[in-house]
Amino acid sequence: MKYNFENKVAMITGAGSGIGQAASLLLASYGCNLCLVDLNEENLSQTKARIKQDVEILIKVGDVTDTVFLKQCVDVIDDKFKRLDFAFNNAGMASAALSIADLEIEMWNKQINVNLNSIFYCMHYQIPLMLKTGGGAIVNTSSILGTVAARNRSAYIAAKHGVTGLSKAAALDYADQNIRVNSIHPGYIETPLIAHFDTAEIERKHPMQRLGKASEIAELVSFLLSGDASFVTGANYAIDGGYVTQ
Numbered sequence: 001m002k003y004n005f006e007n008k009v010a011m012i013t014g015a016g017s018g019i020g021q022a023a024s025l026l027l028a029s030y031g032c033n034l035c036l037v038d039l040n041e042e043n044l045s046q047t048k049a050r051i052k053q054d055v056e057i058l059i060k061v062g063d064v065t066d067t068v069f070l071k072q073c074v075d076v077i078d079d080k081f082k083r084l085d086f087a088f089n090n091a092g093m094a095s096a097a098l099s100i101a102d103l104e105i106e107m108w109n110k111q112i113n114v115n116l117n118s119i120f121y122c123m124h125y126q127i128p129l130m131l132k133t134g135g136g137a138i139v140n141t142s143s144i145l146g147t148v149a150a151r152n153r154s155a156y157i158a159a160k161h162g163v164t165g166l167s168k169a170a171a172l173d174y175a176d177q178n179i180r181v182n183s184i185h186p187g188y189i190e191t192p193l194i195a196h197f198d199t200a201e202i203e204r205k206h207p208m209q210r211l212g213k214a215s216e217i218a219e220l221v222s223f224l225l226s227g228d229a230s231f232v233t234g235a236n237y238a239i240d241g242g243y244v245t246q
């Protein structure tokens with residue numbers, strides 16, 4: 001086993017699909033107990049069914065923009081485990097391709113709520129529980145579009161740049177209290193989120209000429225959560241086949 005996460009507890013959002021599901025399976029393989037959060041109950045059940053290890057799994061169905069729901073998730077983790085070691089704040093949504101004048105204000109607000117505000121809400125409730133047992137590690141999912149821009153994706157880009165800055169800010173707030181916070185910046189990854197994209201076109205945008213796999217992102221997440229990354233905080237990790245290096 002690469003890492004021993006036995007007796008550790010992780011909260012993972014967006015755990016029903018794609019990157020969140022891959023991270024859930026990998027952390028479980030290291031013996032980590034899990035609280036899996038997603039809007040989609042059926043997908044969460046599938047994630048749970050795919051975990052064969054003997055770990056404790058809490059399933060929480062709800063919306064990461066709902067602060068009452070998130071507080072309840074953390075309260076349930078506290079009741080059951082009395083600790084929270086890791087958080088992977090990853091739930092997010094893609095945006096329609098629209099210029100700023102054409103993007104409805106309502107859709108702007110939704111993007112900012114789901115892709116940025118939820119990350120603050122999650123950390124706001126997670127951090128006090130982490131501090132109770134002496135610290136923890138948090139990974140927030142940003143994007144290549146949290147580092148560079150692309151046309152007609154203003155809300156997603158603003159939200160993901162916000163996640164980049166928020167993760168740095170959180171890292172500094174808690175650097176001397178043993179909570180590490182890092183963000184990850186995937187290129188285009190083969191998940192349902194990009195199912196409607198033209199695969200050949202987006203493959204060409206990556207110097208490695210391919211899309212990433214959710215399992216590759218999960219490997220980075222587990223490293224950043226692990227003790228092997230004990231001096232890594234406030235970092236914004238590109239994992240994109242060279243996309244932002246161009």
Ligand SMILES: NC(=O)c1ccc[n+]([C@@H]2O[C@H](COP(=O)([O-])OP(=O)(O)OC[C@H]3O[C@@H](n4cnc5c(N)ncnc54)[C@H](O)[C@@H]3O)[C@@H](O)[C@H]2O)c1
Nearest residue numbers: 014016017018019038039063064091092143188189191193
């Ligand atoms: N796939 C990519 O190319 C790519 C690239 C860069 C960043 N990302 C980011 O990675 C993260 C995971 O995306 P993915 O590719 O695995 O997508 P996905 O669609 O496969 O999974 C996202 C999951 O988040 C859940 N979710 C969405 N909104 C939610 C909400 N309000 N409350 C609770 N759960 C919610 C969905 O139900 C889904 O299960 C997202 O933040 C996304 O922006 C993805």
